Amino acid sequence: EPEVTQTPSHQVTQMGQEVILRCVPISNHLYFYWYRQILGQKVEFLVSFYNNEISEKSEIFDDQFSVERPDGSNFTLKIRSTKLEDSAMYFCASSGDRSLKNIQYFGAGTRLSVL
Amino acid sequence: GQQLNQSPQSMFIQEGEDVSMNCTSSSIFNTWLWYKQDPGEGPVLLIALYKAGELTSNGRLTAQFGITRKDSFLNISASIPSDVGIYFCAGQLGSGANNLFFGTGTRLTVIP
Numbered sequence: 001e002p003e004v005t006q007t008p009s010h011q012v013t014q015m016g017q018e019v020i021l022r023c024v025p026i027s028n029h030l031y032f033y034w035y036r037q038i039l040g041q042k043v044e045f046l047v048s049f050y051n052n053e054i055s056e057k058s059e060i061f062d063d064q065f066s067v068e069r070p071d072g073s074n075f076t077l078k079i080r081s082t083k084l085e086d087s088a089m090y091f092c093a094s095s096g097d098r099s100l101k102n103i104q105y106f107g108a109g110t111r112l113s114v115l
Numbered sequence: 116g117q118q119l120n121q122s123p124q125s126m127f128i129q130e131g132e133d134v135s136m137n138c139t140s141s142s143i144f145n146t147w148l149w150y151k152q153d154p155g156e157g158p159v160l161l162i163a164l165y166k167a168g169e170l171t172s173n174g175r176l177t178a179q180f181g182i183t184r185k186d187s188f189l190n191i192s193a194s195i196p197s198d199v200g201i202y203f204c205a206g207q208l209g210s211g212a213n214n215l216f217f218g219t220g221t222r223l224t225v226i227p
Binding site (some may be wrong): 042102 | 160
């Protein structure tokens with residue numbers, strides 16, 4: 001069964017460093033998403049991406065965040081200068097189409113630890 | 116952002132018992148979804164609901180989309196140990212906004 005894959009599974013970084021989280025969405029999907037889950041809390045939407053541009057973003061997704069689809073298969077989330085409060089699980093998701101019946105499939109996540 | 120409140124926050128039940136949890140919002144959603152999250156994993160979709168009043172089953176799971184479009188419930192019948200996990204409701208506003216708003220989660224523990 002097709003799945004969303006994320007790498008690395010765990011990333012440890014020093015405060016102020018840049019990190020890039022990588023995702024390979026399901027191959028025929030057109031919509032891509034990043035969500036964040038701080039330990040013990042609910043999953044929160046960060047950004048959605050379609051047709052090589054951001055379609056929606058939340059207030060969490062500030063100037064230190066950026067997303068890119070550098071080639072036909074990868075979808076990345078970059079955090080320019082990490083802060084302690086960026087420590088969380090980051091989930092990538094993808095879906096096939098924009099209709100209300102589209103289903104978002106989630107990857108297993110990348111645990112980001114900022115020290 | 117949208118607030119989706121789930122209750123109860125946690126449940127401890129005996130294997131074989133039925134479970135019921137619900138999700139309420141102050142906003143109207145056009146789609147309600149229920150996800151399960153195992154430790155260290157991403158959310159996995161259980162049931163999707165697209166119409167007010169809709170009642171949908173997936174094996175031992177049954178979920179309903181509330182008539183007001185501001186709530187939903189999930190029932191699990193005859194619970195088994197692998198039902199353990201965190202259950203999240205999620206809503207989509209529709210009208211071009213595709214992102215999911217997740218609930219606060221219900222942590223289920225099944226005692227064998």
